[in-house]
Amino acid sequence: MTREEFEKRFIAARRSSIARDFEKLNDMQLQAVLTTEGPLLLLAGAGSGKTTVLINRIANLLRYGRGSDTDLVPEQATEEDLAYLEKYAAGGEADRERVGRLCAVDPVEPWRLIAITFTNKAADEMKSRLERMLGEEAYDIWAMTFHSACVRILRRDIDRLGFDPSFTIYDTSDSQSLMKRIIRELDLDDKTYNYKSVLTVISKAKDEMMSAEAYAAAADRTTDIRKRNIGRAYMEYSRRMRDANALDFDDLILFTVRLLLDHPEVRDYYQRRFRYVLIDEYQDTNNLQYMFASLLAGGHKNICVVGDDDQSIYKFRGATIENILSFESNYKGARTIRLEQNYRSTGHILAAANSVIRNNTGRKGKELWTESGLGEKPVLYIAPDERDEAQYVAGKILAEAACGGRWSDNAVLYRMNAQSNAMEFAFKRNGIPYKIIGGTRFFERAEIKDMLSYMCTVQNPSDDLRLLRIINQPPRGIGETTVENLRQIAVTRGVPIFEVLQDAGRIDVLSRSAAKLGKFAELIGDMRAAAENIPLDEFYDMLLEKTGYEAMLRERMTDENVTRLENVQELKSNITAYMKENGDDATLAGFLDEIALYTDIDQYDRNSDSVVMMTMHSAKGLEFKSVFIVGAEEGIFPGTRSIGEPDEMEEERRLCYVAMTRAKERLFLVCARHRMLFGRTTAGKVSRFVDEIDREHINRPPESGNTFAFGGESDAWDTGYGGYSGDRYGGYGRGRGFEDAVSDGYGYGRRPAAPRKKTISRPAAAPAKYVPLFAAGDRVEHSAFGKGVVTKVQPTGNDALLEVEFDAVGKKRLMMKSAAKYMTKL
DNA sequence: ATCATAACGCTTTTT
């Protein structure tokens, strides 16, 4: 055997031997795991087992280093070794230790790996799966979000950029209130200079790595007044951020990139350190994140990015799909692997999703497929209005629950949070437990922001923004004029407000309130001392007490204040959780870091069994047995803003693709002909995305043309067709809408006859009078909740609120008319 | 300082 032939066979046998560790993967997944060296683009379709691949890839790197992907053959390898490997590779038994020794080439130390994700949730999942697979070794792997990785890097070296390592992080609303203030102070018209749009411009500039100085200078070279004024606002914003020793979310990444670009010794350290860089959700990266990733990977050039161009839905936040589309040209010698086998959805659903996304141009081109059979076709239901739409969804869910399904198998996805209202009502009417994800978030609540502001002020004395928030909260008689004086003096002296506070006694204009100011300064000072000496949870209790915040809430126990108190306590449980996780390392600064980067406490716990409602955006990365996409109408989804804008329309279509591919077994597309939104009723028509679905993969109601239309108008919506809504309780069993006519196999109870041809009167025109269908003491059976007894009937206009004590699920409150459809007297 | 009323907006939003 020549050396050449020996090496060839050795390399092949080594790769096959390593592959035996990953037998559960499909071929493409395996390739992705074994391809360790150089730039790699992993196009991972929805549900293709992406995280599994990432975890196994890391396991491979730790165990075998580049063994599966190198031409290097150890000098000392013998023909006997080769024979041994070949036998093992062919399926034989072998000593694992010896195989490991023969296959490994530079196994990598865990701390040389960095895996970056976008969300804390993804990072946490990655971490826990790594721990499960690798045990303690996993602790040293940097598995975290872009932002937390940057914080970690900055805490070490930000002093090189003239910031103090104890910097605080401003979240979006902090930035917003700062910008509001700046616009007011610069005397700019808040219509033309809307704080949000100004911040968007700044964020874009930061993404292009344009400093305030550079931006303002460039703006001044133009005649564009607006641009020049935004330049001024940007300058002021940067100056204040610097003075407050604060960084916003963009800054975290921008400054890290700056640090790596301008400071070779820092760059070298990280480039040498990280032998392998992994980036998840690459289609969502913006320019800065691209820079950051490529800087990190600049040393060893082993960068693996995972993403799906078809799932890029955050362009409006600066994500650029270009990063993934041009990965191959950005990285010389890049390899691409496509994961197209889907393990989540059944055939029809996948085919429907494929047929929608096919209408986009500029794709990498991918077609998902599955081995799991055709399953059920997605169903289109057209409701008369949003009430009926919601009632339809509730009905489907109840029917499924009646067959033993779990509530949490169902998700309702909508385009915007405002749509959740109608759904909420329907769920309440029917006693369906639900949970809304998103909307007003925990950390956005005033009382939480207040408590966090106290902590920030204690932690960072120069954080004026936070200090101003709480200086008179609860009221301590420090009024607006005093605050204004304070600020003036701070600006002229060029020092943080807190310093002026301590000096108040010696300043004339402040003399009248000096005592109050001094007391406040003392309070913060005391708390600062306490933070260093007592455990964090005790510190927090002390804060609640000494600041008088708790007392303020307790003073008047309104419903609102009760919730606030609960929230404030909830924050404490965050602290306790943080302490548990970090043990002796738990510090105030550490906690604040974590909180600043944690928008939502993991409010989505899968333990509680309830239907989840959320926007399609938030649904990314999740999966459900049944998915309801509501509001599938032109003008809602796609939204008015994207109609006529080809790029936005494509993004909208990708969003549709994301939403559809969340469904494992059942997918419902629901729309309403008339919808009341923002106080106006508008007529809509079925979303173009629905029309794009191949007819053989969807159950549609018969063409609404002449058959159902009014007076022969072919696309008229106002057909007065009987709907789902509970308004005509006497008529249940009929008028369920189109969809059952095509039989999706999921109607419940009595099957309706063919749809009525047409109805002249508008639905719900004359509200029916209250007719009691149940009385207290009735023994009843509900299709989803089982048997029970009616304990209370409370008439409400033309309906009634029932209280039913169910044998299995306990007390439920139901609206009579809705309940009548699913519940019968025994 | 606190309450009331008027005015305003209003996609989506991993950090």
Add this chain to the structure above:
DNA sequence: GCGTTATGAT
């Protein structure tokens, strides 16, 4: 249509 927010009056 509703919930937040800015402003003005007491």
